[in-house]
Amino acid sequence: MGFSTEFNSVCKFKTDQELYELLEYGRGKMKKTGLRIFPTGQKVIAYSSANVAVAIVKIVASIAEINFQGEEVTEVEMELIRKLTPEESHVQTALAYEMFFGEPNRK
Structure with a gap:
C-alpha cells in the first residue's frame, strides 16, 4: 500500500459545495479518495471542479x-488567503491545463 502525493501547487475541488463553503466562510475542507499527502502549511492554488483557478489557499491540516x-x-482542511483576480485566474488556469490537466478542446 502506498500514498499518492498531490502536486504542491494544485488543490482541485471535486464538488462546487466544498469550494463555495471555502469562499463564503474563509475556511473549508475537502474529501479525497485514497491516501494522499498534502503539504500542510503551504499555500496552493485552488481549482474548481471545472478546472478553473479560483483562489490561493493555505493547507492547515491533512488527515489520511x-x-x-x-x-x-x-x-x-484549508483557509482562504484570497480570491484570484480574473486576469490571475485566466493565467493560472491556462498554465494548469498545459502542465497538469491536459489540453482540452478550448478556444
Whole structure:
C-alpha cells in the first residue's frame, strides 16, 4: 500500500459545495479518495471542479485514514488567503491545463 502525493501547487475541488463553503466562510475542507499527502502549511492554488483557478489557499491540516467502511480517504482542511483576480485566474488556469490537466478542446 502506498500514498499518492498531490502536486504542491494544485488543490482541485471535486464538488462546487466544498469550494463555495471555502469562499463564503474563509475556511473549508475537502474529501479525497485514497491516501494522499498534502503539504500542510503551504499555500496552493485552488481549482474548481471545472478546472478553473479560483483562489490561493493555505493547507492547515491533512488527515489520511481508512474509515469504518474500509475506504481509504484523505480529508484536507484549508483557509482562504484570497480570491484570484480574473486576469490571475485566466493565467493560472491556462498554465494548469498545459502542465497538469491536459489540453482540452478550448478556444
